[in-house]
Amino acid sequence: MPTSPEGTGRALRRWSRQARLYDRLTAPMERMLGFERGREWIFARVPEGRVLEVGAGTGKNIAYYPAGPVIVASDLSPGMLARAAEKAGRRGGGRRLVLTDAEDLAFRDHAFDAVVATCVFCSVPDPRRGLREVRRVLKDGGEVLLLEHMRPSGWLGRLFDLLDPIVSRVMGPHLNRRTLDTIREAGLVVVEERRVFSDWIKLIVAR
Numbered sequence: 001m002p003t004s005p006e007g008t009g010r011a012l013r014r015w016s017r018q019a020r021l022y023d024r025l026t027a028p029m030e031r032m033l034g035f036e037r038g039r040e041w042i043f044a045r046v047p048e049g050r051v052l053e054v055g056a057g058t059g060k061n062i063a064y065y066p067a068g069p070v071i072v073a074s075d076l077s078p079g080m081l082a083r084a085a086e087k088a089g090r091r092g093g094g095r096r097l098v099l100t101d102a103e104d105l106a107f108r109d110h111a112f113d114a115v116v117a118t119c120v121f122c123s124v125p126d127p128r129r130g131l132r133e134v135r136r137v138l139k140d141g142g143e144v145l146l147l148e149h150m151r152p153s154g155w156l157g158r159l160f161d162l163l164d165p166i167v168s169r170v171m172g173p174h175l176n177r178r179t180l181d182t183i184r185e186a187g188l189v190v191v192e193e194r195r196v197f198s199d200w201i202k203l204i205v206a207r
């Protein structure tokens with residue numbers, strides 16, 4: 001069960017509403033903010049074996065999936081995942097897509113060699129619970145590879161604090177989450193941290 005079924009219901013409706021426009025709305029940010037580079041970095045690093053993508057959305061990462069590992073793409077929103085299915089179909093190779101809540105993943109313990117998420121823990125209603133689930137399904141010694149935006153320092157962070165109630169209500173993502181702290185609170189150990197865009201967008205490797 002998610003921490004707040006109402007919160008999860010709201011997130012689901014919001015993301016399903018945005019599914020049709022998501023790729024177009026976010027396209028300008030891909031290169032400008034370094035997301036493309038981040039996606040490339042993550043998928044160059046995924047191991048062979050079984051890999052779970054949490055919050056795969058419209059499947060932007062599918063273009064970066066390497067041929068070797070078995071990658072399971074999951075999301076809460078059927079609308080978002082339907083877009084991912086179209087992209088997966090175009091690439092062929094029978095990708096597995098699973099509708100499941102990050103806060104209550106439908107997988108057994110230690111099922112995956114790595115777990116990947118890009119721009120997801122800004123949106124999961126209870127990110128600590130989601131990251132605990134990630135830890136649960138990860139094999140011992142496996143890696144969690146994340147590309148996340150988070151609360152930056154300085155005036156931008158203060159501005160994001162002001163904007164967050166409106167942006168999160170209208171769009172879904174929170175602008176000011178302290179995701180590195182949350183990763184640690186979920187019992188994971190951060191082993192690598194790289195700046196993609198200032199201290200706002202980061203690549204994180206945790207175990």
Ligand SMILES: C[S@@+](CC[C@H](N)C(=O)[O-])C[C@H]1O[C@@H](n2cnc3c(N)ncnc32)[C@H](O)[C@@H]1O
Pocket residue numbers: 008011015054055056057058059060061074075076077080100101102103117118119120123124125173
């Ligand atoms: C900002 S989008 C990112 C999508 C994709 N990872 C990308 O890089 O474009 C956030 C995604 O997280 C998903 N999401 C939000 N809450 C979730 C939850 N509790 N469990 C699984 N996915 C969730 C949304 O449906 C949405 O697809």
